[in-house]
Amino acid sequence: MKIMNCPLNGPRNISEFVYGGQVKAMPDVRDVSDTDWARYVFYEENDTGIVTEWWLHSPSSYWFIAERHNVTDEIIRTYPPEEIFKDRVEFSVSETDA
Amino acid sequence: MPFGLLKYGLSKDYPFEKDADLPAPTALKRRYDVVIIGGGGHGVATAYYLAKYHGITDVAVLEKGYLGGGNTARNTAVIRSNYLTPEGVKFYSASVKLYEALSNEFDFNIMYSQRGQLTLAHTDATVRAFRQRAEVNKHFGGQTELIDPVDIAKLVPTLNLNPANLPVLAGLWHKDGATARHDAVAWGYAKGATQRGAELHQLTEVTGVDVKSGRVTGVDTNRGPVEAGVVIQAVAGHSAPMARKAGFELPLVAYPLQAMVTLPVKPFLTPLVSSSALHCYVQQTSRGEIVIGGGSDPYPLYNSRASLPLKESLLSSAVEMFPFLSEMRLLRQWAGITDMTTDYSPIMGLSPVENYYIDAGWGTWGFKATPICGKTMAELVASGGKVPELIKPFELSRFDRFKQVNEMGATAASH
16 A cells, blocks of 8 residues: 655545646746647646656545655655745736736 | 478578568668657558558668567557547547558468457446447447447356446447457568568667757667658657657656456457446457456556556456456556547647657557558658648647647546
8 A cells, every 4th residue: 555645634545645737837827828828738847757746635625745756656745735835826807907 | 390390400501581570680870761769569660651652661760679569568459449539530440440451461460350349338428428439430430339238248248237336338339349469560560661671770779869950860879870861759658758859848648557467268258348437448368368457547657567556446347347357367467658648649740840750649549550650650751741631630739729639538538
């Protein structure tokens, strides 16, 4: 059994977790070209080595970040997303923009 | 025969040299018109069709390991065309047609065996999706129909019709479904290509790609640099790192795809049977072994040891489908690294680098596409970069235009 350490729930069986893609910097939604947005959506680093990824602890619906080696499958570190994402992303369009 | 053997035993010459399927290794030339990176099925098929239909024989296939030793050796040899999108069905149907004639064409037995493929539906939603797939298939000349559990029981008497308490409601019966010996497909293409003058260089790893002002000029290998007019990459699981050598990115993620095989038993299973809900397929090889395969691993990995939970789910699903499999012994288990696209369709054709063509994104559907892929890639090269109609929907630029080909008929896709 492979164990992943959930920052909220502690060590749990890997089958309780769902992979959610690599952590990527999101371009500003207000002035991004279609091509750049496509790059952001469809392209991942896809190289061998340590990757920073989104993971979900499914039973508690808790999203967090894990650093994992994608060749040895070793989970190096898991931590809450607050460590990277300090500000809330606002998607709503203001009256003047619309 | 014994006298023939005695004659060979007394002869000083190696008797089969002139009849050998593959020529002995030669020195690597400094320049080729066409360099193909990857000596798997797709690579050698491209070399074969270049020589056969277009008279282009100054071709080198560079393989870092041995012929057909990568994902060509690791797939579960399913050949089918019962996909969902018109683009996909047209493409894979053309492949099935080529497969049917391949043994005769090669004069080399690829053990093509058209046993039919049966996919089980366990929910109403899947039955509806299957109805659509059956109609799309029939429209493009395939033999696919929806059958009920009574007919399923006749086709596969040993199947449990209530696996994991998910009753079988209907089945997508694809008569064109088939299997073939995957190694033989690579060998047959390599034999045909080398006999016509193409060169196969094994243990030759491409370490770099030379690009000058947006145009490919050659490749660097562990046996020295090679100049090339055109370069094609057909390297399956390592497509993204290879493309990076040429200076561009591919929208691929590498997932392991696992399979396993039992000890051989007497024949009991003719069709290839797969369950849409259990994400598991079971088939019996011509040797009698039971091959078990399924969906991709739950998360990306560049390691063919792959993950444990998927092994467990594959085996438990196989035992649910055919309960007596629990009495059998596994012979071996393996995984291949697959390059998955987000829309479950391949990436074929032009790349951002001039004269550098890509054949990638083959995920879990590469083996069945081998012949048509080789044929269309050869057309692309011979025409100097005019993309054939059949593969136009699969071009790399579709991602930038949000024009994906959503192929939910792929094995890894949840139906």
